[in-house]
Amino acid sequence: MIRFENVGLRYGMGPEILRDISLHIPAGSFQFLSGPSGAGKTTLLRLLFMSLKPTRGLITIFGKDRARISRAELPLLRRRIGIVFQDFRLLDHMTTYENVALPLRVRGREESSYRTDVMELLKWVGLGERMHVLPPVLSGGEKQRAAIARALIEQPEILLADEPTGNVDPQLARRLLRLFIELNRLGTAVVIATHDLTLMDQVDARRLILANGRLDIYD
């Protein structure tokens, strides 16, 4: 589904942040992306999300060469990828329901066509009773689940999560992990960027370890 071949990235004239990264993320796979702070996990996620262009190497996403994807095509391809940020990035003037429905709204769909789907998804992530609440009222865990629901509403082929458990207690982190596992069981490929070894030890999944700009893969 996504393939990197000898990918390198540098910002401006600075040193290479990522060097000779080669990896393959198959459909329906589950993997952790780990490494010390500043190792380049977020940068690698941004490359996966096509928010950055590599300075060298080849990236193939959904069978297309990243270098040949036009600006007009990018939003259409991004719709096949869900992304969850560590800081949630929910819009404070919209309710939980409206935030989760946003990806469908920007595609011009009528609310009547997606209302049931959004409500069911919110119930599935345990926010059925909080759907008409504004984000400032939500707890950290609820915000994280709302952000995950927003990333999932379009049933993406791959979910990228950047430190999804960074702002929650260990108990809630385990619950969120089970949510990701359930998603993966339903067919979505999952990449979770984290430096929480305890979290990774709970699941038997592939590990992508970034250190000094290089990637080691432990299947």
Place this chain on the structure above:
Amino acid sequence: MTDVHAAPPAEEDFERPAPAERAPRKTAPIVPAQNIAGRALVVVIAIMTFLSCVTFGAVTLVRDTASVWENQISREATIQIKPADGIDMEIALATAAGIASEFDGVKGTRIVDRAATVRLLEPWLGSGFDIGQLPVPRLVIVTINEESPPDFAAMRTAITTAVPSATLDDHRTWVDRLVAMAHTTVTIGIAVLALMLSATVMTVVFATRGAMAGNGHIIEVLHFVGAEASFIARQFRNRFLFTGMKGAAAGGVAAIAVFVAFSWWSSRNMATPQGDQAAALFGNFAIGSAGYLGVLMMVVVIGALTAATSHATVVAYLSDLEAGQADV
């Protein structure tokens, strides 16, 4: 360690949250209607529109008044006949009036009779004097067709040939001076208007960009949920068009109110010395349909300018995001 493909459903993993604090409401707009920056933008646009419209109205007023001055003076010419030995004044007046009225471009002539001449001189000579005892010049008013004025040189020659003591004053000197003054005034007014409009454009552009700065997170979120650039730009353009139009309409209405108030004041003071002075300088203080149309156009243009600025800001922001320059 958990096997990835044998995990239980997640639903019951989360404790039952408290009931919803808010009832369902109307779907929120993607770009929020108002924030502090948005309100400040409305106020800035309203003030700049008001000043621009007042300047525009003032220029319109001066231009119309200058045109009235010019037309009123160029509408008439005067034949002055001085008393001389052996001249019968009444015959000379009739002769001069007759010659003038034969020229093309003359709509009519009117001899200022003795009584009217006495009234003209009363402020200087007092009442009750005998005009027959004084060597007072007499006047013939010639009404001119403004569209095709007569040949004043030929008329002057014909009149002075028949009546040597007559002179023809076509007011050309006054007209030329007034036209020059009116044109200078209008030119200065247009220059001030141009400066005012430039300042308005700059202020609106910078105020819009300032208001947009607080919306970067919305652009980013829309970008990350796969919204197309045109969709994001349209959301902001529509919101800022509304904001711009609202501010511009407030400024335009305030400017119109000022003109209506002045017009009302001048009509109320028409017979007073202050009113007459103001009317002599500025006409009747009405800016006319062209003035109101100009105010309307200014409201539309400023609204469009606000929308275009927000559109350009979104496009530039998205361009930075795509280039990996923005802080995401």
